[in-house]
Amino acid sequence: MLSGWQPGAIEVAPDQVDWQAYLNGRYFPYKLRQDPGPGNALGRIKFMLPNRFSIYLHDTPGRQLFNKPVRTFSAGCVRVEKPMALAKYVFGSKQPSAQALLDSLISQEETWTIPLPDPIPVYLLYQTAWVDEGGVLQLRNDIYGHDGRLSAALRQKAAPKRGDTYAGNLSVEAPVRLLQQPDSHRETVNLVKKLAN
Numbered sequence: 001m002l003s004g005w006q007p008g009a010i011e012v013a014p015d016q017v018d019w020q021a022y023l024n025g026r027y028f029p030y031k032l033r034q035d036p037g038p039g040n041a042l043g044r045i046k047f048m049l050p051n052r053f054s055i056y057l058h059d060t061p062g063r064q065l066f067n068k069p070v071r072t073f074s075a076g077c078v079r080v081e082k083p084m085a086l087a088k089y090v091f092g093s094k095q096p097s098a099q100a101l102l103d104s105l106i107s108q109e110e111t112w113t114i115p116l117p118d119p120i121p122v123y124l125l126y127q128t129a130w131v132d133e134g135g136v137l138q139l140r141n142d143i144y145g146h147d148g149r150l151s152a153a154l155r156q157k158a159a160p161k162r163g164d165t166y167a168g169n170l171s172v173e174a175p176v177r178l179l180q181q182p183d184s185h186r187e188t189v190n191l192v193k194k195l196a197n
Contacts, residue, residue, distance in 0.1 A: 002031040037109045044106045045083045047090070049122050057122075059083035072143050078124065090120055 001017070002009040009031060022028050034040050043059020053076065060079045065071065073079070080086055087102055091114075105112050128142045142148075 002033060004029055005031050035109070036111050042077075043083060045087055047080070047083075047086065055124070057083075057086070090116055092117060 001012050001014055003012050012030065017030065034042075036044075038044070039061055041061070043061055046056050046058035048056050055077055057078045057080050062073070062079075065073050065079065066081045071079070084099075084102070088099055091098055091102075105114075126144065126146065128140050128147055130138050132138050
């Protein structure tokens with residue numbers, strides 16, 4: 001726990017705080033922070049992205065989560081399966097010395113901020129329906145509830161014609177084969193079928 005949010009804030013022992021004074025929830029001057037290390041919920045490394053939602057990419061101590069078919073365990077941020085490989089890529093270094101330096105910094109269990117030499121554009125896509133490499137429609141649960149808004153917006157637009165392209169990346173060309181059609185996605189599936197015809 002730190003004495004505040006300003007640079008140079010000092011660590012404060014939790015037993016030195018009058019917690020009762022802050023029960024009203026109006027003012028809490030302290031900054032709560034989990035120390036770096038192997039048990040940190042964000043793992044050993046995180047990649048900050050400038051965005052208004054405070055979304056970033058991060059490592060995880062819960063490596064077993066990558067073996068599960070559902071990956072919605074973070075609260076909006078994105079767990080990275082191979083964070084050290086990503087770090088090596090974003091720093092653009094193929095030299096073993098850069099990897100050794102990164103390993104050395106992480107082993108110190110201190111917080112380090114290392115700016116990238118050049119900015120890298122990052123695009124996060126949220127998809128609940130897509131066609132895989134084999135031409136099979138894949139569907140996932142809409143955990144954020146965006147499908148309803150998308151369906152309403154698509155119903156307001158004129159139906160596309162075969163060959164129309166939207167946003168430079170969606171083309172209505174190939175027929176869609178259905179793998180499964182859960183009830184929660186029936187409306188989305190129907191819209192995708194309309195787009196494909």
